[in-house]
Amino acid sequence: MQLHLVKERWPAQFPERIQLYSMNTPNGIKVALALEEMHLPYEPHVINILEGEQHEEAFKVINPNSKIPALIDPNGPDHHSINLMESCAILKYLSEKTGDYTPLDKAGKSACDQWLFFQAGHIGPMFGQFGHFYKYAKDQCDHPYPLERYRQETRRLLAVLDKHLSRHDYMLGESYSIVDMAIVPWVDCLSRFYEADDLLELHLFTAVNRWQALCIQRPAYRRALEVCAVQPG
Numbered sequence: 001m002q003l004h005l006v007k008e009r010w011p012a013q014f015p016e017r018i019q020l021y022s023m024n025t026p027n028g029i030k031v032a033l034a035l036e037e038m039h040l041p042y043e044p045h046v047i048n049i050l051e052g053e054q055h056e057e058a059f060k061v062i063n064p065n066s067k068i069p070a071l072i073d074p075n076g077p078d079h080h081s082i083n084l085m086e087s088c089a090i091l092k093y094l095s096e097k098t099g100d101y102t103p104l105d106k107a108g109k110s111a112c113d114q115w116l117f118f119q120a121g122h123i124g125p126m127f128g129q130f131g132h133f134y135k136y137a138k139d140q141c142d143h144p145y146p147l148e149r150y151r152q153e154t155r156r157l158l159a160v161l162d163k164h165l166s167r168h169d170y171m172l173g174e175s176y177s178i179v180d181m182a183i184v185p186w187v188d189c190l191s192r193f194y195e196a197d198d199l200l201e202l203h204l205f206t207a208v209n210r211w212q213a214l215c216i217q218r219p220a221y222r223r224a225l226e227v228c229a230v231q232p233g
């Protein structure tokens, strides 16, 4: 493990704190949000994916898959340093470290895993592809098929969330948890960044709208939006 490459490229001012390597995308925001909600001391480092910094050899030491976010906790299990990739794995790690925002009973833990996998396997990839074809690659693909496919899939997933949230205050029931932290930056991104309110008819998902408003009004969410912020060029 060539961790010295990471530390030389992104020097730490507070090496005893958790080191976050990220950018203010939905997957990046969710980890900043968890760190803020859990009041964990951390030091953020911007990895500008618009400039290709995720492909640098130094970054691949902590995420061989070249995606943000990644994290080093110098005070990990058994007081050893640990580095982690995959935002939902990081959310689980942080919630297990602190005991915060995660169910403590077995059934609750399984429900938590179920929705985290749902986020990582469906919401992230599908909303992300929708954003790619609607916002980033708008001028590079004039075939209607990909945008329509991901628009439909995004709406289908919003309907899954809407049905669930029409019966529950938050994703895991009565309490705000790491599952809400994992999902809300993606839902918020649809309007705040992709500006796709009309195309997706977001106003129709009333339970999602209610839950989203609750989640994004939290002070930690407002702070997380500014962590590792890069303005799109």
Ligand SMILES: N[C@@H](CCC(=O)N[C@@H](CS)C(=O)NCC(=O)O)C(=O)O
Binding pocket: 025, 026, 027, 028, 049, 054, 066, 067, 068, 069, 085, 086, 087, 088, 120, 124
């Ligand atoms: N499943 C991963 C997805 C990470 C991911 O796709 N990150 C995006 C930003 S939201 C990224 O780094 N993109 C840069 C690239 O694809 O080159 C996670 O949840 O951490």
